[in-house]
Structure formats: structure tokens, C-alpha cells
Amino acid sequence: MKKFTQLNLSKEFLENLNSLNYKEMTKIQEESLPFSLDGKDLIAKAKTGSGKTLAFSLPIVNKLDVKKFKIQALVLTPTRELANQVASEIRKTSRHIHNVKVLTLCGGTPFKPQVASLSHGAHIIVATAGRLLQHIHESNLDLSNIEIVVLDEADKMLDMGFYDDIMKVLENLPQKKQTLLFSATYEDNIKKLTSSIMKEAIFIEDQTIEKENPIKQIFYKVKEDAQKDKVLKSLIKQSKASSTLIFCNTKQKCEELADILYEQGVDLLTLHSDFEQRQRDETLILFSNKSYPVLIATDVASRGLHVDDIELVINYDLAKDIKVHTHRIGRTARAGNNGLSISFYDDNTLYKFDEIKENFKDISIEELDDIKDDDFSIDCKYRAILIDSGKKHKLRAGDILGSLTAGIGLPKEAIGKIDILNFVSYVAIEKAYFEKALDGLNKNKIKGKYIKCFKR
Structure with a gap:
């Protein structure tokens, strides 16, 4: 090079x-x-x-x-x-x-x-x-x-x-x-x-990128959504993915699936067209800074989602066409990383599956019975803090970093991604240090001012 x-x-x-x-x-x-x-x-x-x-x-x-x-x-x-x-x-x-x-x-x-x-x-x-x-x-x-x-x-x-x-x-x-x-x-x-x-x-x-970072594609045939719901958590654990993006075709299915996985103890976010821009911004930030391990989204809502290390993409519903499918799975092989994509299909979407097979050479068809649960914990390393100040208040990433390290005493490696928006900011903190960071930021000044901070 x-x-x-x-x-x-x-x-x-x-x-x-x-x-x-x-x-x-x-x-x-x-x-x-x-x-x-x-x-x-x-x-x-x-x-x-x-x-x-x-x-x-x-x-x-x-x-x-x-x-x-x-x-x-x-x-x-x-x-x-x-x-x-x-x-x-x-x-x-x-x-x-x-x-x-x-x-x-x-x-x-x-x-x-x-x-x-x-x-x-x-x-x-x-x-x-x-x-x-x-x-x-x-x-x-x-x-x-x-x-x-x-x-x-x-x-x-x-x-x-x-x-x-x-x-x-x-x-x-x-x-x-x-x-x-x-x-x-x-x-x-x-x-x-x-x-x-x-x-x-x-x-x-x-x-x-295509030559050096192949995306492994696995397909499972199902008869009904209940079969998908039953194995989703096990698929994530089996793949040992710490960052998973699940695509559904409708906002209603996003919310239904979120309820199912949440009841199974999975910490997650959803993203669809009902979200206002502020909610959308926060959701994308929280997923990208590794505060939540799973995001369930529709295609329209996920436009603009640029996260370099999504380890697993799951197509709960097959995409409407081959171009959208390509965009979806491409989110898991970025910045030099390999990727894994898992997709479900049934008799009604068999024609879509056949089109995918024609366009991608290396795909695997596996059986649902072969899915084994794993001891892997679906969790994230960080949790995010919302700081009620941003660019318009002249707040910079260095100000936040200084308050956390010199001011509160956190080691620099415990601090993850910092995002500064116009009126608010987000900082990812390792979970072991989270309560200390949140309490310290609320009790101490940031750039000479007391600023309200909240758990996200």
C-alpha cells in the first residue's frame, strides 16, 4: 500500500x-x-x-x-x-x-x-x-x-x-x-x-472490499413467523454477534418483534418511519456507540445508518428486491471486517430467494433443527449518557473527555464514542464505570458549567 x-x-x-x-x-x-x-x-x-x-x-x-x-x-x-x-x-x-x-x-x-x-x-x-x-x-x-x-x-x-x-x-x-x-x-x-x-x-x-471481505450468507426456510421468533435469540448467540441489525418490512412487525425479544431478555432498539428526527438521531447514535446490541429497523428508517462493525445482519423478512438485499447485507462487511447475513424465506417468498441465488454464488441453506443455543451473552460493553449541551453551546468532545478523566478520574480507555449534536451530546461509558461517570458529571462542572446529564 x-x-x-x-x-x-x-x-x-x-x-x-x-x-x-x-x-x-x-x-x-x-x-x-x-x-x-x-x-x-x-x-x-x-x-x-x-x-x-x-x-x-x-x-x-x-x-x-x-x-x-x-x-x-x-x-x-x-x-x-x-x-x-x-x-x-x-x-x-x-x-x-x-x-x-x-x-x-x-x-x-x-x-x-x-x-x-x-x-x-x-x-x-x-x-x-x-x-x-x-x-x-x-x-x-x-x-x-x-x-x-x-x-x-x-x-x-x-x-x-x-x-x-x-x-x-x-x-x-x-x-x-x-x-x-x-x-x-x-x-x-x-x-x-x-x-x-x-x-x-x-x-x-x-x-x-468484495474480494477481501466476503459476506457469509445463510438461509433458513420457515413455514410461519413463529418459527423465526423461536430461533432468533439462539441465532444471535450462536453467531456470537455483539452488534446485530434485524430488518423487517413493516413498522408493525418491528414493534411486534421488539416485544418478543424484549420478553426474552434482549436489550434492543427499534427504528421505523414513526420516529421523529430527534428520536431517529438518538437511536442511530446509541446503536453505533455500542450502547445496545440489537437494532430492529425497516429499510426506509435505516437509510443513512453508517456503522463500521455490525457483525450480523438478519433479514427477518426478505427484501423487496435484489438491490435492497445487497444494501442490507453490505452493512455487515465494512471497514475491513468480514460479514455474516442470516435470512428467512418461505413458500410465498421463494421467488425472491431464487433471485438471490442467481446473483450470489456462495450461499448456504441450513436447517432450523441445527440451531443450537449458546452461552454467549447478548450484551454491550457500553451504556450512553446524554449531556444537555452541544455545538451551539460551544461544547467540544475534549471538554467531555477532560471532565471524565481529569475531573472524575475515569481511565481514558473506559470512554467510548463521543457524539456532539447541536443542542445535546452523547458519550459511551464502559458499564463498570457508568454510575460513577453519570453521578460525577451531574455533580461537577463541564466547561465551567453545571449541565444536566441523563442515562440512555
């Missing part, structure tokens, strides 16, 4: 990458960066978990003129959750440059505060297409200085019906600009999009 030091980047840039533990490039970074850093248009076929976010963050930051307080780069994403993750990565990548302003413009959050933020200017915008168009229509931002635009997870944006919105956004950008498109697939809809917006683009494909 090539190292980042082989790229034509400033000393400060390389030192920052090193401090983030970015030393060796992934395949997609190695293939794309020499071209993207040189200003070339790029089409990159790359799965989630391949390092693509850093692959487009580097050319954005490298091209940025921080003294020019204009919007110079735009990243379009399919979901708010992905937009937040991309913005976070760009902020980390640009830490060596002072006063870089990155704004997210997404639905599901109040519109007026975004207008206020835009009135103060920005360097980089990360957005969903629909909300960005609202701001364009109301003339809330000037896009005439954009030099680089990124379409991230373009296949998902098209699957969600955003083709027209994407084209309308691009019509409002300068003709002379660099365009980078990243997609997990390169089907006809992507080809149509790229032919409309790019000329002489360089095409790069990364197949290493």
Missing part, C-alpha cells in the same frame, strides 16, 4: 493526517487521489467502507483557499446522517487550517437557523439535494465560487428519486468546476447521470 507521504501535500497537511492515524492509503484512495488532487473529474465505483470519504475530502481541503470566505466546495449526499458524517470527516481533515467553516444543509432540521448560518458565510457545504434547493430558491447562498462538487453515494440518491433535484442543483453551479462522483454500483442510471454532467472523466473501480 502506498503512503500519504507520497502525495503532493503540504507538511502541515501530512502531519494532520498522521495525527488522525491515516498513514497508508486504501485502494480507492491510492487509485483516485493522484487524479483528483490534480483537478481531474472522476467516477469512482467504491463500496461503503472503502475509504471513499477521505478520498474526496483530501482534494476538497487541498484546493481550499481559507482567506477567500466564499463557498468553494459542495458535497451532495442521500441522507442527513451521511451528511453529518462527511462534514465531520472534512472538519478533521482540515484541522491544520484555522477557521475553516463547514455547514450541513439537510432536511429534518429547522430551516431558519440554517439561513442564519449561511448569512455568516461558509467555505464548504455538505447537503441533501432537496434542502439545498430550498435555499437556492430563496437566494440564501451564493454558489458562483464553487470549484469542486462531490456526489457521494450517487446510486442511493438515484434510488431515492433525486435525479431531477441533482440536475437542478448542478444547473446552479459554475460550468467550470471539478466533479467527483462516488457510487457503489455503475448501472444505467449512473451512466445516464455521468454522461449528462461530466466529460472525459476518469473511471476507477475498487473491487478489493
Whole structure:
């Protein structure tokens, strides 16, 4: 693997990458960066978990003129959750440059505060297409200085019906600009999009994720849902999965299954379309920071769920088509990890199963009678604390970390993921230290103030 030091980047840039533990490039970074850093248009076929976010963050930051307080780069994403993750990565990548302003413009959050933020200017915008168009229509931002635009997870944006919105956004950008498109697939809809917006683009494909991280797929035939309910807990224990994502096709089934597993002593979360954005945000954070071992979700609700180490995906109901099935199981083989997928089918869904068999070579069909219970405990290492303060109050991850270590005396390794939202924050704490952390945070000041903290 090539190292980042082989790229034509400033000393400060390389030192920052090193401090983030970015030393060796992934395949997609190695293939794309020499071209993207040189200003070339790029089409990159790359799965989630391949390092693509850093692959487009580097050319954005490298091209940025921080003294020019204009919007110079735009990243379009399919979901708010992905937009937040991309913005976070760009902020980390640009830490060596002072006063870089990155704004997210997404639905599901109040519109007026975004207008206020835009009135103060920005360097980089990360957005969903629909909300960005609202701001364009109301003339809330000037896009005439954009030099680089990124379409991230373009296949998902098209699957969600955003083709027209994407084209309308691009019509409002300068003709002379660099365009980078990243997609997990390169089907006809992507080809149509790229032919409309790019000329002489360089095409790069990364197949290493699929080759090096196979997903083991196991299928069980059932007669009724009761058979699934009876073996689910044993399947999770048998696989020794500490992080399990279960897909159901309806919100009603999500809740019914949650009740069944909860009665069996499984600590879990649910996620479906009835959830408000605040509840959705919290659920995704609690699952991603390992505070709960099981999440039951519908496909629509789970869009934007980016967790690198889900060990097991269970298709309680088979997906509506092969594309959705591929997206589902792909959540368990990310960031260099192998994956395991378990699916149920019956006579009514036999046609779906046959389609899956045609598209995937290595699948196993096993018998329900072979499922054995295991002594493995379905549990999580952490439990989360909600802190009633966030970005808008100038709270930073370092403030929370300092309060827990220097202030309360927790060892640093007992502290897990810290997520800072606009008005609240979450910190994952090892269960052995949880009560001490919660009591200490409520009795001591964080950044000079007493802040209410709650168990999650």
C-alpha cells in the first residue's frame, strides 16, 4: 500500500493526517487521489467502507483557499446522517487550517437557523439535494465560487428519486468546476447521470472490499413467523454477534418483534418511519456507540445508518428486491471486517430467494433443527449518557473527555464514542464505570458549567 507521504501535500497537511492515524492509503484512495488532487473529474465505483470519504475530502481541503470566505466546495449526499458524517470527516481533515467553516444543509432540521448560518458565510457545504434547493430558491447562498462538487453515494440518491433535484442543483453551479462522483454500483442510471454532467472523466473501480471481505450468507426456510421468533435469540448467540441489525418490512412487525425479544431478555432498539428526527438521531447514535446490541429497523428508517462493525445482519423478512438485499447485507462487511447475513424465506417468498441465488454464488441453506443455543451473552460493553449541551453551546468532545478523566478520574480507555449534536451530546461509558461517570458529571462542572446529564 502506498503512503500519504507520497502525495503532493503540504507538511502541515501530512502531519494532520498522521495525527488522525491515516498513514497508508486504501485502494480507492491510492487509485483516485493522484487524479483528483490534480483537478481531474472522476467516477469512482467504491463500496461503503472503502475509504471513499477521505478520498474526496483530501482534494476538497487541498484546493481550499481559507482567506477567500466564499463557498468553494459542495458535497451532495442521500441522507442527513451521511451528511453529518462527511462534514465531520472534512472538519478533521482540515484541522491544520484555522477557521475553516463547514455547514450541513439537510432536511429534518429547522430551516431558519440554517439561513442564519449561511448569512455568516461558509467555505464548504455538505447537503441533501432537496434542502439545498430550498435555499437556492430563496437566494440564501451564493454558489458562483464553487470549484469542486462531490456526489457521494450517487446510486442511493438515484434510488431515492433525486435525479431531477441533482440536475437542478448542478444547473446552479459554475460550468467550470471539478466533479467527483462516488457510487457503489455503475448501472444505467449512473451512466445516464455521468454522461449528462461530466466529460472525459476518469473511471476507477475498487473491487478489493468484495474480494477481501466476503459476506457469509445463510438461509433458513420457515413455514410461519413463529418459527423465526423461536430461533432468533439462539441465532444471535450462536453467531456470537455483539452488534446485530434485524430488518423487517413493516413498522408493525418491528414493534411486534421488539416485544418478543424484549420478553426474552434482549436489550434492543427499534427504528421505523414513526420516529421523529430527534428520536431517529438518538437511536442511530446509541446503536453505533455500542450502547445496545440489537437494532430492529425497516429499510426506509435505516437509510443513512453508517456503522463500521455490525457483525450480523438478519433479514427477518426478505427484501423487496435484489438491490435492497445487497444494501442490507453490505452493512455487515465494512471497514475491513468480514460479514455474516442470516435470512428467512418461505413458500410465498421463494421467488425472491431464487433471485438471490442467481446473483450470489456462495450461499448456504441450513436447517432450523441445527440451531443450537449458546452461552454467549447478548450484551454491550457500553451504556450512553446524554449531556444537555452541544455545538451551539460551544461544547467540544475534549471538554467531555477532560471532565471524565481529569475531573472524575475515569481511565481514558473506559470512554467510548463521543457524539456532539447541536443542542445535546452523547458519550459511551464502559458499564463498570457508568454510575460513577453519570453521578460525577451531574455533580461537577463541564466547561465551567453545571449541565444536566441523563442515562440512555
